[in-house]
Amino acid sequence: MRDPYDVLGISKTADEAEIKRAYRKLAKKLHPDANASDPKAQDRFAELNTAHEILSDKEKRGQYDRGEIDAEGKPRAPEFTGFGGGGPRRGPGGFSGFDGDTIFESFSFGPEGARRTSRGGGGGFEDIGDIFGFGRQRRSAGGGFAPQPGADMEITLPVSFEEATQGASKRVGLPNGKQIDIKIGPGTREGHRMRLKGQGEPSPMGGPAGDAYVTISYATHPLFERDGDDLRQAIDVPLADAVLGAKVRVPTLTGAVELAIPAWTSGGRTFRLRGKGLPNAAGGHGDLLARVNVVLPAEKSAELEELMRKLKGEAA
Missing domain, CATH: 2.60.260.20 (Urease metallochaperone UreE, N-terminal domain)
Structure with a gap:
């Protein structure tokens, strides 16, 4: 495996912020989902993650810099001149x-x-x-x-x-x-x-x-679309709830939660549920971004149509 510094494209004097920025930039570029036609994409992504695991950990980075572990994080065995006291x-x-x-x-x-x-x-x-x-x-x-x-x-x-x-x-x-x-x-x-x-x-x-x-x-997940460590999903909100406000159930990776939809919420508005995404490099989780999709009643309503004509006329 290549030198972790070379994999991330950084110098040996790079600080934690530089390591994090380099990793995030390359993770988006090398992710297998973005390189589906490349048979070596998974290997390159695995190499990137291994390099990041070593350099983002102060103890492991120090061990690597001192030559105590190799580029895969495995311990380097000491050198022996004979079996003596330092043999196997x-x-x-x-x-x-x-x-x-x-x-x-x-x-x-x-x-x-x-x-x-x-x-x-x-x-x-x-x-x-x-x-x-x-x-x-x-x-x-x-x-x-x-x-x-x-x-x-x-x-x-x-x-x-x-x-x-x-x-x-x-x-x-x-x-x-x-x-x-x-x-x-x-x-x-x-x-x-x-x-x-x-x-x-x-x-x-x-x-x-x-x-x-x-x-x-x-x-691939049937409900969620991945965006780095974040997840995105569309949630259907009835027209009446979007106008008057309501609480809706939103599925997450750890079970459904209630989300308060304010009155007069337009379709396309996105709500952020912090910590409900995928595991991230910092040891926490990304966020879940829920996008409102306003839906009409299942049955046609003459009253609703009349109200819409009235509102349209007033807007004109």
Whole structure:
């Protein structure tokens, strides 16, 4: 992955306001919905979100600037000249770490990052490729190097606006036929990417499986139109309520709310419901913009028609 500063197009001295402005500008330009015909749009948008997650967090930005984490936010392993006291961690039976036979049952992720719940044994192999710089080869407890792991795979997981806002559990089918459960944390944003270790393609040489990467994508909503982190919708208001004023029920991602429509509200007037939109980068939510659509009575009314003729005549 590219340098996060290059991804956002900013200098290393940029302040928080510059980072925020650069992200918002690029998010509108690179969003998959605005580049539906580009097969690489999702990857670029995911890269943008990863870069923003690192640079908008003071602690992560400091770790990156010091070389403690890489451009994907993963820890960089320290350099070793030999196994001595600074070598790989050892357990009672040899090198400890990831067991290629561990069964991963469920995964969860949200704004705070990814977590996993597993069942199975420890021991076996430890991934030392990052330390010695030769890829993802593994050193076994018996000495020597195990075969290269299988290929990684990329998966896009569509979620509804409600699921991203309130959290949900989703079952995902992998290309290898395995079904896994993923818990979506409340406030998960589009473009969030997580790693499922060992859930990729099997190794053709008998080594460990590759990894699967899951990227969150927002599904199209039947009621709401997305505008960045804000949502827009049209609400029907009867003519009498628009003239006299009333309270109308407005659906939101967390349940319907009442909106007070003042008397003499014209069609097209927009009301802002703060915090009722999609999760945003600041840890809050965007707004819901409700646009009034004045509707006539279902049945024709002679009295109403006569009143309209009178008003039209007075206006003339």
